[in-house]
Amino acid sequence: MDIVEQPGGRQDGGTGTDGSEIELVYRNTVADFAGALRVRADRTGTARRKKWMFGIVGTLSLIGGVALLTGDGPDVARGVGFLVGGVLLWGIGPLGPRLQARAFRGLLEKTGETRAVVDGTGVRLTATACDTRIGWAVQPTYAETDELFVMLSEDKRAVSMTVLPKRGARSPADIDRLRAVLDANLRRL
Known part of the structure; x- marks a missing residue:
C-alpha cells in the first residue's frame, strides 16, 4: 500500500471511520449557501x-x-x-x-450537480467544472444545522467553508455515519 500524505487525515490512504465512504449528491442552492453564511x-x-x-x-x-x-x-x-x-x-x-x-446565484447554477465523497482523509467535491480535495486540517471545525453540515476554516482573513446538504444523503443512516466521521476528524462548533 502506498503511503499518501494527507494534511489532517490518515496517512495510510484509509477511508471512513468504519472503512467506507459516505456519498452525497446534490445541487447547490441559494438557501444552502445562505444557511452556511448564517452558520x-x-x-x-x-x-x-x-x-x-x-x-x-x-x-x-x-x-x-x-x-x-x-x-x-x-x-x-x-x-x-x-x-x-x-x-x-x-x-x-x-x-x-x-x-x-x-x-452567487449564477455561479451556484453553473456548478450543476455536486458529488461529495467523505472518508477518513477528508472530502472530495466533484462538480461540473471542478474536482477538489479538502483535507481535515484545512477546515478543522464544523457546525450542523437541520439541513446542513458546514465545515469551516479558522483563517481570520478569509474564512473558507464547505457546505454538505443533508438532502444529498442516500439514507438517514448516511447522515449519522457522516456525523460520526466529522466528529472523529473535526471539532464541532
Missing part, C-alpha cells in the same frame, strides 16, 4: 464582531438622525440620511447572508 456568522469571532458593529453603528446612526431632527434648528436632510443609514445597517445584519448568497 459562519453565528460561530466565528470575526463574523460575530462584524454583526455587532453593524448593530452598534446602526443604533448610533439612528440616534444621530433623531438628534438632528429634534435639535435646535433641525437639519432634515442630514437627519433623514442618518435614519435611513441606521435602518439599512440594522437590516444588513439579518439579511446579509441571504443577500450575499443571492449574489
Whole structure:
C-alpha cells in the first residue's frame, strides 16, 4: 500500500471511520449557501464582531438622525440620511447572508450537480467544472444545522467553508455515519 500524505487525515490512504465512504449528491442552492453564511456568522469571532458593529453603528446612526431632527434648528436632510443609514445597517445584519448568497446565484447554477465523497482523509467535491480535495486540517471545525453540515476554516482573513446538504444523503443512516466521521476528524462548533 502506498503511503499518501494527507494534511489532517490518515496517512495510510484509509477511508471512513468504519472503512467506507459516505456519498452525497446534490445541487447547490441559494438557501444552502445562505444557511452556511448564517452558520459562519453565528460561530466565528470575526463574523460575530462584524454583526455587532453593524448593530452598534446602526443604533448610533439612528440616534444621530433623531438628534438632528429634534435639535435646535433641525437639519432634515442630514437627519433623514442618518435614519435611513441606521435602518439599512440594522437590516444588513439579518439579511446579509441571504443577500450575499443571492449574489452567487449564477455561479451556484453553473456548478450543476455536486458529488461529495467523505472518508477518513477528508472530502472530495466533484462538480461540473471542478474536482477538489479538502483535507481535515484545512477546515478543522464544523457546525450542523437541520439541513446542513458546514465545515469551516479558522483563517481570520478569509474564512473558507464547505457546505454538505443533508438532502444529498442516500439514507438517514448516511447522515449519522457522516456525523460520526466529522466528529472523529473535526471539532464541532
